[in-house]
Amino acid sequence: MRAIVRSFDMRGPEDCSALAAAFADGSLDPRRVVAILGKTEGNGCVNDFTRGYATLAMKLAIAGATGETPADVGERVALVMSGGTEGGLNPHMTVFASADDAAPPRAGIKRLAMGAGFTRDFAPGEIGRQAQIELTARAVRDAMRAAGIADARDVHYVQVKCPLLTAERIASADVVTHDTYESMGYSRGASALGVALALGEIASCPPDGSVCADWNLHSGVASTSAGIELLRNEVMVLGNSDAWSGDLAIAHRVMKDGIDAPALWGALADLGIDGKHQLDDAARAKLVAVLAKAEPPRTGRIRGRRHIMWDDSDINATRHARALVGGTLAGIAGDTRLFVSGGAEHQGPDGGGPVAAIARVS
Amino acid sequence: MRAIVRSFDMRGPEDCSALAAAFADGSLDPRRVVAILGKTEGNGCVNDFTRGYATLAMKLAIAGATGETPADVGERVALVMSGGTEGGLNPHMTVFASADDAAPPRAGIKRLAMGAGFTRDFAPGEIGRQAQIELTARAVRDAMRAAGIADARDVHYVQVKCPLLTAERIASADVVTHDTYESMGYSRGASALGVALALGEIASCPPDGSVCADWNLHSGVASTSAGIELLRNEVMVLGNSDAWSGDLAIAHRVMKDGIDAPALWGALADLGIDGKHQLDDAARAKLVAVLAKAEPPRTGRIRGRRHIMWDDSDINATRHARALVGGTLAGIAGDTRLFVSGGAEHQGPDGGGPVAAIARVS
Amino acid sequence: MRAIVRSFDMRGPEDCSALAAAFADGSLDPRRVVAILGKTEGNGCVNDFTRGYATLAMKLAIAGATGETPADVGERVALVMSGGTEGGLNPHMTVFASADDAAPPRAGIKRLAMGAGFTRDFAPGEIGRQAQIELTARAVRDAMRAAGIADARDVHYVQVKCPLLTAERIASADVVTHDTYESMGYSRGASALGVALALGEIASCPPDGSVCADWNLHSGVASTSAGIELLRNEVMVLGNSDAWSGDLAIAHRVMKDGIDAPALWGALADLGIDGKHQLDDAARAKLVAVLAKAEPPRTGRIRGRRHIMWDDSDINATRHARALVGGTLAGIAGDTRLFVSGGAEHQGPDGGGPVAAIARVS
């Protein structure tokens, strides 16, 4: 078995024409799609309906190709839409699928491996609390098992899509916050701590009250994203495993802040890609995907300089942060097709976040 | 005579406390301030009053130190505020001043030189048309003369602050556009063509109708910025001249798009600064200022990938562009204190723009 | 035959649960739905995908109830989503359907009548020009015929949904404007002039160049709305006809500006509803729907007072205008469930627009 990673431009949140074309020409088997990561062009905040719209369109496109119902597709495939293509970021989808490989895995050679896991739907009162952490950890372990990864050190990226609290959900329960926008942070934070718990980055489930409070706790590989369109957590683990063949591998680093260019250069070096000021054409041809988290520093400063992300009431802080990290990484890659997701609570240190690269390594 | 370039953090548009402190401790002579470039934290668009607010505060601060009236300060000093610190950009001011130097200029050694020029107030109907181009060109030549620069090739950056049309000004005259936001582009574009005309980048003043239409015409060193708070153009020329001494010099490149990292690396190389992935501490200590323009490509694409800057009705296109270029350059410099100004009409090619660096070179 | 008008709250753009419930309980026949007017909670501007999302969800809901394909539903039913619920406006859908009536129409008694019409898809170059005007007029006449309305004076509201130009569509053709946001105005304006042409409000099709230029030309009953999710014009005519029975009727006035409260009071009086400061409960119970257009005055003033709608680069002018008109009308109705649609180019005088009310009149 080998991993397939394909990216397609989207002309709008609903645009699955390139995906459908790949199904139609046989280059992608719709039944073996494991997950789709999408960058949609909404605001990435509470009222970003582009995520739900893209998710619905993708379900319809896959169902149209396989004969499944859209609901069945949603059960089987992790559809993780992250809103916000600020700066120059390219609205696109990256499809993760598996395929049979003529060549069997070679002993000691680890290649890109993937697996999905899901929690049950959360009650509003569980968001941002222990229930969300523990159930997420269980889903991460399920996903590792599905990916054939036994060692936590072989996990390089764990994407989690999680719910948020709307005004209506808030009114219905005892909840961790009464602010819809804040609830996204609590949900992302608890999900990240679930990843950390599963991978042994933290020793035990922290008590209620730790989420978005005890910033010493964090994961170096979690990437979590909140959306209005779901009620459960959807998990996709990416790593390297000798149970998989093919020519793809993944590596990661933790960006210490939003301008930490050396972090991506480091992950690229692990994959055998070097460069000086910007990737040249040959190096860029090997690069298949870049996945990163963005977060404004709570200190109000980046390397001592004041930034205005938290004080801007016209543009949300996460939108600024995605734009910044998008620019930093695009300057290196020479490409704006980057999956930069906002809201890195408990994902890397304050103001920083994980960055992973997938490349052809044959 | 030598050039002094000093930057100060601003805690808000009105914050001149660091400037006043530099006047008070004698490290900066308020009577020899030639210009201040400020990045303020407004939206950089029509209703950005942070520019006018900062300008008023600076006039009061300088007047308080020199005993001049605020109006006199405004006549003497080019106060060029550019709104918009999207992404992680640092709200700051960079003060350009002159000082006497014990050591006289050395033959054949060119150092950072500066000079200011001004047009008269424009009538609303002159914005974006030949009158603005020609009067700007005249002001650029005045400024070169003031800077002691005879050869246009020694000019590396020309900052112009220019007016815009408000709804009220539009109603009063036959104007080039009835859209306030569009008027900013026409004013910036005509101002840039004025720079190109002065420096011989274009042979003659193009006919009315060329501004924001004939994109073949452009300047490689102009940086123009529109604001509601003035009615004339204010010009500052920066270049190298053997009439000046000191340890500062300036270089520039033209970014071909918003992710053209090699452009800044090239300008840095001209100043003797090299690096691989990001400037190290020693190199960063030499870097004094980075000045750049940002512009979304009219094609709707960056290196073939769709971007959404023009289709976003929540965040103006120039705001996205500043965030993108800010990220690209901050990743190189390891610093967010960058003067990135939006709206690069006729300033470099479509979607690109000039970038200049000032560094200690002794 | 009688008209049925039912409104349902929407918890999000995709929420058709109340619609599906009405289908399920038999109170609404999905096969006899003529049109749905929806107020969705997007920005109502270029990148408002809530309109397309709601449209897709409604197609799926109706198709699920009738066994049609979603595409067939789209051909048969006019789905007119208007984005933007600024101020306190309620996201909702209003369903227009027909039903058989035991009681036949009574001679001389006119009741609410409705009919739909459609143009073919427009090429990008036809938007905002004569082709769009003339084909819209033809679709309006088709819709009047379908509604059983012969006299133009019995037409009180004509809703048109029309396309816009995206950056991609602009690049592909000779188009009326290169600004995506402006293209919405051209499309709405040409569509309104098509209504005026069909109803004899203007004598002949005005020449290219009149749209968004000759403001003397306008319709007093057109309501046009632009969206990214369609390429043709979709028309729904509402009026009174003695071919229809039931207990509903419609009336309208033209608001001269956004605070013209007496206009709605006048339309209500035509329907036998009176009141003083705000409708009382009995009067409100008779009121079934309010449909209005909103537009910022180009003069920059409302009754001599400056407004800032055109100078605000953070919030689009149409968003301010919808909020204003929504407040004016909600204060009268004591209800925020109002269909207030932005962009009233050639729909009523500058800064004003039509307002229609539907009420039970038995």
Added chain:
Amino acid sequence: MRAIVRSFDMRGPEDCSALAAAFADGSLDPRRVVAILGKTEGNGCVNDFTRGYATLAMKLAIAGATGETPADVGERVALVMSGGTEGGLNPHMTVFASADDAAPPRAGIKRLAMGAGFTRDFAPGEIGRQAQIELTARAVRDAMRAAGIADARDVHYVQVKCPLLTAERIASADVVTHDTYESMGYSRGASALGVALALGEIASCPPDGSVCADWNLHSGVASTSAGIELLRNEVMVLGNSDAWSGDLAIAHRVMKDGIDAPALWGALADLGIDGKHQLDDAARAKLVAVLAKAEPPRTGRIRGRRHIMWDDSDINATRHARALVGGTLAGIAGDTRLFVSGGAEHQGPDGGGPVAAIARVS
């Protein structure tokens, strides 16, 4: 002594030209200005610098007329800028001044009276807590004494301008919230409870933790507004007193929600102004000022209909609320020159707020 209330259009936050003209022509004595209420065209949220800019400009204008220093003017005059002219609201200032009157007060005839009071600067940790409540109550009592009002029932409007927490202030202390935007609500809420305490609307100072939590506590006449440009609370009391003469009087009602049109009609009736659908010209000529608070209901509903104010991450909830209330009131007054201020925490019931009218009553 009699009260003078004069309003002037502002072409921008810094525009004091009409104010200066009134000083110059002798129609307004700059030494007797007690307070200025301004509606400026910023976002009314954290990064709204139009309030500080207008405040600085007004200080300079008054100082220019009186020979005082700007700082002295700031100590003497309550300059209360409220940001946000959403919908069609008119950017303007309303000047409150006193004048000598030939005719002495008549026994039993109460006329408009005014008085100002100030707290000391607050430490960041005092915002939103008991210290702010108690010191505000003391300032209200000072202001009543200055106004010659002894009976709390004669107080009809108490305007308070209060500080907020920025990211920098938050980092420096133990504060009530770490979110800059939320801090505005805490500061407004505590200030309103200070008014309630001074007027006996609540019996004693509620414990820390009550602000923005115990919504049963509120004032029916407080209007509080938070801004980045000050560190203390500035209070202005408006009421009727038989120590004052002149032809002006004030009345108020509490709006139960943002569409409570009858509330303003009621206050107008108290002042002898009646009307049906909108004030006619004669009635409008008597109306001098309308002062109101706006607030989105925490329930997510207005009279049972969902609104989206809290779920909108592009436009802040207070901006929607000001637009809504502005429309409701403008529809009655036939005028957009209304002082509608956002953020009505503890000012009237949830989703509602006080509305006051000042009119000529002689």
